Amino acid sequence: MKNKKKIMTVCALALALSAATMTSFAAAAYKTPAEAVSGLTGKTLDEVTTERKSGKSYGSIASEAGKLSEFQQAVADIHEDKLSEAVADGTLTQEQADAQLAAIRERQAACDGNGGGNSAATGYGGGCNGTGMGYHHRGNGYGLGYRNN
Numbered sequence: 001m002k003n004k005k006k007i008m009t010v011c012a013l014a015l016a017l018s019a020a021t022m023t024s025f026a027a028a029a030y031k032t033p034a035e036a037v038s039g040l041t042g043k044t045l046d047e048v049t050t051e052r053k054s055g056k057s058y059g060s061i062a063s064e065a066g067k068l069s070e071f072q073q074a075v076a077d078i079h080e081d082k083l084s085e086a087v088a089d090g091t092l093t094q095e096q097a098d099a100q101l102a103a104i105r106e107r108q109a110a111c112d113g114n115g116g117g118n119s120a121a122t123g124y125g126g127g128c129n130g131t132g133m134g135y136h137h138r139g140n141g142y143g144l145g146y147r148n149n
Contacts, residue, residue: 028077033058036074041065063113072108079104 030036037058038045042065051061062071083097092100 028074028081030074030078033071033075033078036071036078037061037067040067040070040074057114059111059113068111068113071113072111076101076105076108 030039034045034048034052037043038048040062041048043051043061048058048061052058058075059068059071062068080101083092083101086092087094087097
């Protein structure tokens, strides 16, 4: 009987630990596109910010380092986290968040890292250069953002 209780306790702890671990893996590894480029390319955040201010997009910086697809995934993860927060806060419905994330992923599929696209006009592009969705507080995005340069 004591062995069964020990086994049940160990199983419950293992389940709780695995659930906590899975939750932490679901969160984005980076908080901003600038952090993502920095982490993926090995450049400092200051170096990335300086390159961005000189006119390069985050996507082009990542592309030059051969990390465009990893950057795109990191940006999608960042957007997904921000959208999840907006849904939890009641700012967006899940349907709106799903539609925005689908639009982001669609834009990323056509992204070559040159920073093109219309994210400044629509406010929630976010596919190539890490802007959009209100990050620079322009367009008609939902303003979920932060400044990253």
